[in-house]
Amino acid sequence: MSKKVLVSFLVLVMALSLSPAFSAVKNSAGKILPPDAAPLEYQVLRVMSQPATTLDWFISVYKRTNEANNYFGEPLVRLNKNFEIVPAAATRWTVSKDGLTWTFYLDKNIKWSDGTPLTAEDFVFSFQLAADPKHGWDFAWFYSPIKNWDKAVRGEVPPSAIGVKQGKDPYTLVITTEYPAPYLPMMMLYSTPLSKKAYEKYGPYYNNDPKTSVSCGPYILEEWTKDKQIVFRINKNYGGRVKPYLEKIIVTFGDPGTSAFKAYLAGEIDICGYSNSQIFTPADLEVIEKDPELSKQFHQGFGDFRTFYLGFDCYNPPFNDLRVRKAFAYAIDKEAIVNTIIKKQGIVAYGFLMPGFPGANPEGLKNIYTYNPELAKKLLAEAGYPDGKGFPVLDMWVRSDLASPTVVAAANAIGAMLKKNLGIDVKITVKETKTFMDALNAHKLQFYLVSYGMDYLDQSNMLGIWVSTGRHAWKNERFDKLVKEASALLDKKKRDEMFKEAEKILVEDVGGIFLWHQTPGALWKPYVKGKDLEPDKYGITALHWPGIEGVGTTIFSIYISKDVLKYRK
Amino acid sequence: MIGYIIRRILGLVIVIFLASLITFFLMHAIPGGPFDELKMPLPAEVKAQILKKYGLDKPVWEQYIRYIWRALHGDFGVPFQSPTETVTSLIARVWPVTLQIGAITIVLSFTIGILLGILSALRQNTWIDYLVTTIATLGTTVPNFVIAIWLMLIFSVTLRWLPTGGWGEPKHLVLPVLSYFLAPTAVIARFVKVNFLEELRKDYVRTARAKGLPERTVIFKHVFRNALVPIITLLGPMIPDLATGSVFIEVTFRVPGLGKFFYTSAFNRDYPMIVAMILLIAVLWGITYLVTDIIYAFIDPRITFT
Numbered sequence A: 001m002s003k004k005v006l007v008s009f010l011v012l013v014m015a016l017s018l019s020p021a022f023s024a025v026k027n028s029a030g031k032i033l034p035p036d037a038a039p040l041e042y043q044v045l046r047v048m049s050q051p052a053t054t055l056d057w058f059i060s061v062y063k064r065t066n067e068a069n070n071y072f073g074e075p076l077v078r079l080n081k082n083f084e085i086v087p088a089a090a091t092r093w094t095v096s097k098d099g100l101t102w103t104f105y106l107d108k109n110i111k112w113s114d115g116t117p118l119t120a121e122d123f124v125f126s127f128q129l130a131a132d133p134k135h136g137w138d139f140a141w142f143y144s145p146i147k148n149w150d151k152a153v154r155g156e157v158p159p160s161a162i163g164v165k166q167g168k169d170p171y172t173l174v175i176t177t178e179y180p181a182p183y184l185p186m187m188m189l190y191s192t193p194l195s196k197k198a199y200e201k202y203g204p205y206y207n208n209d210p211k212t213s214v215s216c217g218p219y220i221l222e223e224w225t226k227d228k229q230i231v232f233r234i235n236k237n238y239g240g241r242v243k244p245y246l247e248k249i250i251v252t253f254g255d256p257g258t259s260a261f262k263a264y265l266a267g268e269i270d271i272c273g274y275s276n277s278q279i280f281t282p283a284d285l286e287v288i289e290k291d292p293e294l295s296k297q298f299h300q301g302f303g304d305f306r307t308f309y310l311g312f313d314c315y316n317p318p319f320n321d322l323r324v325r326k327a328f329a330y331a332i333d334k335e336a337i338v339n340t341i342i343k344k345q346g347i348v349a350y351g352f353l354m355p356g357f358p359g360a361n362p363e364g365l366k367n368i369y370t371y372n373p374e375l376a377k378k379l380l381a382e383a384g385y386p387d388g389k390g391f392p393v394l395d396m397w398v399r400s401d402l403a404s405p406t407v408v409a410a411a412n413a414i415g416a417m418l419k420k421n422l423g424i425d426v427k428i429t430v431k432e433t434k435t436f437m438d439a440l441n442a443h444k445l446q447f448y449l450v451s452y453g454m455d456y457l458d459q460s461n462m463l464g465i466w467v468s469t470g471r472h473a474w475k476n477e478r479f480d481k482l483v484k485e486a487s488a489l490l491d492k493k494k495r496d497e498m499f500k501e502a503e504k505i506l507v508e509d510v511g512g513i514f515l516w517h518q519t520p521g522a523l524w525k526p527y528v529k530g531k532d533l534e535p536d537k538y539g540i541t542a543l544h545w546p547g548i549e550g551v552g553t554t555i556f557s558i559y560i561s562k563d564v565l566k567y568r569k
Numbered sequence B: 001m002i003g004y005i006i007r008r009i010l011g012l013v014i015v016i017f018l019a020s021l022i023t024f025f026l027m028h029a030i031p032g033g034p035f036d037e038l039k040m041p042l043p044a045e046v047k048a049q050i051l052k053k054y055g056l057d058k059p060v061w062e063q064y065i066r067y068i069w070r071a072l073h074g075d076f077g078v079p080f081q082s083p084t085e086t087v088t089s090l091i092a093r094v095w096p097v098t099l100q101i102g103a104i105t106i107v108l109s110f111t112i113g114i115l116l117g118i119l120s121a122l123r124q125n126t127w128i129d130y131l132v133t134t135i136a137t138l139g140t141t142v143p144n145f146v147i148a149i150w151l152m153l154i155f156s157v158t159l160r161w162l163p164t165g166g167w168g169e170p171k172h173l174v175l176p177v178l179s180y181f182l183a184p185t186a187v188i189a190r191f192v193k194v195n196f197l198e199e200l201r202k203d204y205v206r207t208a209r210a211k212g213l214p215e216r217t218v219i220f221k222h223v224f225r226n227a228l229v230p231i232i233t234l235l236g237p238m239i240p241d242l243a244t245g246s247v248f249i250e251v252t253f254r255v256p257g258l259g260k261f262f263y264t265s266a267f268n269r270d271y272p273m274i275v276a277m278i279l280l281i282a283v284l285w286g287i288t289y290l291v292t293d294i295i296y297a298f299i300d301p302r303i304t305f306t
Helices: A002-018 A120-131 A149-153 A196-202 A256-265 A282-290 A292-297 A322-331 A334-345 A373-382 A405-422 A433-441 A459-464 A477-487 A492-508 B002-029 B044-053 B060-072 B087-122 B127-141 B144-158 B171-200 B203-210 B215-228 B231-243 B247-252 B259-267 B271-299
Strands: A044-049 A077-079 A085-087 A090-095 A101-106 A164-166 A172-176 A219-225 A229-234 A248-253 A298-300 A307-312 A346-348 A394-399 A426-431 A447-452 A512-518 A521-524
Touching: A044 A256, A085 A090, A120 A149, A120 A164, A120 A172, A120 A196, A256 B144, A256 B247, A282 A292, A282 A334, A282 A405, A282 A521, A292 A298, A292 A521, A307 A322, A307 A405, A322 A373, A322 A405, A322 A512, A334 A346, A334 A405, A334 A512, A373 A405, A394 A405, A394 A433, A405 A426, A405 A447, A405 A512, A426 A433, A433 A447, A459 A477, A459 A492, A477 A492, B002 B060, B002 B271, B060 B271, B087 B127, B087 B171, B087 B215, B087 B231, B087 B259, B087 B271, B127 B171, B144 B171, B144 B247, B171 B215, B171 B231, B171 B247, B203 B215, B231 B271, B247 B259, B259 B271
Parallel strands: A044 A248, A394 A426, A394 A447
Antiparallel strands: A077 A085, A090 A101, A101 A172, A164 A172, A219 A229, A229 A248, A298 A521, A307 A447, A307 A512, A346 A512
16 A cells, blocks of 8 residues: 555656646746747847947937847836736736826835836936936927926926925826826836936946846846947846746847848847837848748738838928918829839828727728829819920929838829929938938928828827827817817727828828828747737737837747757857 | 158058048038937926037037047047947957958058969969959959948858858957958959069069079069059058948948948937047048058158158
8 A cells, every 4th residue: 555655646746846836947047948949048138239329218218229238127017919918017007086196006016236226316317318418318298298207307306306206205206297198108108217325326327237136126247348249148147027937038239220130040049020120121021921931930010100101391382372282192103013013012092090909990091182183183173284394494302211111112103203294303312310310300391201100009199290289280179179178088989080080181281291000010039939929819920019118018028939949069 | 851850750650630620510511410300309307408518509610629639638528329328448348350350451461462463473363363353353343341241141141161150259350350351362363463564574584584584483572572562552541441340331231330330320320429530530641641651751762751
């Protein structure tokens, strides 16, 4: 009997030791790796980014790495692959009845790597720094709904007057807004705080040196060699919710547009095409399509819900005449442009909001302007330019950072359509970004091709850029009123209806001609796996926005599978 | 001769001053500024604060005077694209990288170029000559960034022998140097060949041969020296050219050198870097021409300084 018990016991022990619960490998942060994961030393993800000066959002938005950032701090919330916000530094949040006061309850388990707890003070400090005109933050327009934000930025009130305060205790953060802003939690994706203590001790660039860098996020800084690479190492003491699998993330510096695809082909990086600077050229796409292996590694996504459009100076002739703008809208065959030039990299745009973006209404806008050269000609004649006679020669500016061969080809196609259908001569000029934006922001651009991608998932963001105080020389009072009122509305149904009406006005009044929504692709190696890289709730497998940035959950779900042994030496 | 050198140095100072003046005013005249927003216009007050922080709120002439004054004290400002360091420290950090590639390229291209040129002159109209001519034609007609892509596709993507880019190990040097070196090698080979052929047909060579000197002595003692003197003309401009790097090569191979800053500084309207780079080029060219002229005088007794 006792022998039988002993044998049973031994069998049980052996069975248990073979079960995943016992044989599982834990990484340095104590997270159990999936059964098909490669050994720990292979849990390294290699990506490419443009060189950076900082990794911190509140120091500079444009001088950071492409997407491989926001790993050192916990934002209040994160975005998952289904574009839903999930708790991060804030375990929960509430809003007052009037919709003006948001209270975020911070996770008490999160500590900075120097042992200091993450508290509301760090958030208050970071926001006040960004609002301080002396800091000269390059994204200062972003938090406009926050109470006194604009006044502080203009220097009319001190930064301490902004509506970001500590609540009843150090773990409660209260944000008040000028008007109800139901999208505020979505904006708080971008709230990765600075450590007040480290900033005060070492200055704004404390995160550039492993000796002074402080993190409360899933990774800490291991190495930053200027113009060469940044190495992030897993934060063993991370107390937040998204413990990562990857032991390291290596960011090699280079120009992703020029080098990333080749480095990917050579097996030097694992993911490619995850940001706007890595859009594949038509030649790259051809290589991908012809290679059965690469085709399997290619995944089309939504990107940042970017829309390419034609813009006008609607304040001056000839585009101050709606008939002229309408003639242009009827004269351009968007379907042909997408089918023959843009191909996989985009879908036809009927409005500014891309399908999948909250409140998008492609069906409702589809038939407002359909390709109709005859009607276009008639409208132009009515405006006083029969067959384009007397119409000035147009110089279509295309912003250089967006002017991929595909975009330039599309611009040329538009020029040819306007010549053929309206008799208007169009010259295409690729204008260097700074020159372009200088003219656009000053409302001095007559005719241009540009794009815009969202900053947060709400109509108030994308439609907000069309209000008359924004960058476009187009004004419609009803549109302005609708967008401003809807942005501050808590009633979702009414809000959506108002935004829908606003977008319809934008299309009908031809504030711009919306051409295509970009659907960029990303490549990742077969050994790069993770739940966020599996199909989303719409059944789409993609590297969803914000890609591998730390304000999304994707990067923390990624691990390297055993297949890597076939690829990496 | 000392008087000549002093006059030339004074001339160089004037050139540098004029270069800084023209660059400074031209770059401020170009539309767009270093702190333009890509998405939405920045609030005017924020922009004003940023401009004030960098002294860009002052009239351009005042900015120029301040700049020159600081530059004379060794302070060339802070690069807008990398505000964690100074212009001087940035250049000190990245220039050695470019110099390293440039030096290897010069040594290799002169050694191989001279060798190929001589071989092709001595074996005129043979397969060696045709091969050298083909290499020379390729080197002079195909831009180095095209060669760079070819090399990358062959050695990195297909064979995976060498990395597509990066810096820090000897293997990172191979492809950038190979991409660089073909063009100067081609020029040198062609130049040497022509000079050699010309010298070979001269009377003194005929005399030497008639005296019964061995062919080796004729070639290496007499022809070689005379044919190579004009190469100094080539070496001169090549030094500042290679010492300042190539945008294409450095961007393609992710070399953290000086070359790419010519591009990024202009595109970012990084005023302090733009002026510093122009001054650097002006000084390099000025010194190179001065040194070349002095060396000429030493080599060729017919040249005198007035």
